[in-house]
Amino acid sequence: MNRYFSLIPVVILITTACDQKAPQVTPLPRMVKAAEVAAVGDSQQRIFPARIESGDSTELSFKRGGQVESLDVRQGTNITQGQVLARLNAREAQQRVNERQTAATLAQRQFDRFQTLAGRQAISKAEMDVQRASRDSANAALKIAREELGQMTLNAPFSGVAASVPVRNHQVVAAGQTVVTLTRTDLLDVVFSIPENLFSAFDIRNAQYRPIVRINSLPDRQFTAQYKEHSGSSDNSSLTWQVILTMPRPADFPTVGGVSGTVTINLANLPANAGREAAGGAG
CATH class of the missing domain: 2.40.50.100 (RNA polymerase II/Efflux pump adaptor protein, barrel-sandwich hybrid domain)
Known part of the structure; x- marks a missing residue:
């Protein structure tokens, strides 16, 4: 009988453990690109981080x-x-030019003689055509040699x-x-990313609209830029499009590339629905 009573605490312990719920695992936060929303009067602005680089490189x-x-x-x-x-x-290339120049000069002299004979009707038209073809071929060979030398x-x-x-x-x-x-020094590229809903509504090809650019190393100044190009598709992880603007290079811009800054887009310049969606999405 005592043996049965000794099993009761074990049964109670097992029953209590089964009633306890497994601890819940809190999912890790999803990393997204942030943009600041600032109220300016009755309008709103979106401010995006940007990278300012030297212009076209070749x-x-x-x-x-x-x-x-x-x-x-x-x-x-x-x-x-x-x-x-x-x-x-270029020694060999120069030698080829010299040789073909000599050949072209001789071919021209031969053509001139035959042209004189043709005026006297001393040779046939077929013979004259042969000399003309020879001269043209020599000139073509000389042109190719000069191009090779120029290269x-x-x-x-x-x-x-x-x-x-x-x-x-x-x-x-x-x-x-x-x-x-070779990198251009007269222009700068402004590279930033914008969300899909804003990109689809933003008239990036409108030359009249120029977003405001601020450069962190020149904090007291602001610049305007215009659209240059954008990526062919959105980024799958962040659901954003990369946009590149172009702007004149300030005289005191640092010589190094990859300077940080911001791009400000005024939502008032977008269609009403797009502006509300963009502002709401940022909250």
Whole structure:
């Protein structure tokens, strides 16, 4: 009998444990990109974090391979449009130009003689056509040789700064290998992200509307920018679109890239429904 009474506490303990609910696990908060909403009179503004970078960058290279004979720039060098940046060893290319120039000169002289004979009706039209074809072929070969010689020199297509120079003098480079990365110094790119509902309503291609840009390193000033381009699709994790604006580069803008700042978009410039949705979504 005592054996049965001794089992009662065990049964009670098991029953009590079964009635207890399992502890609930609090889900981790979802990370989202934040934007500030500021009331300005009767209108509202959305302020988005932005990254301000140097404008268009172009990787410059030779169309032909060869050995670098002279490299006239270093990283950080200011460049003017048309400036010679680098040259390849062009001895063979120059020799081809000389040879084809000689051949073109001889072909022209031969054509001139036959043209004189044709005026006297001393040769047939067919013979004259052969000489004309020979002259044209020699001139075409000379043009190609001159173009090849011109490709041995790398010139700056626009003014800017040499952001990087990954090659050295006397190095052998392949056709298409980057020699200088040239970045524009007269323009800046303003990169930021906006939510889908605001992007679909915002008339980004409207040249009359220019969002306000503030640069953290120039806190007492504000600038206007205009639309340049945007990403082809929204980001799946944040449901935002990346937009790039362009603006003139201030004279005192830091030489380094990747400076932080903000973009202010006035909701009053959007359709009424879009403005209410954007303002409500921010709350």
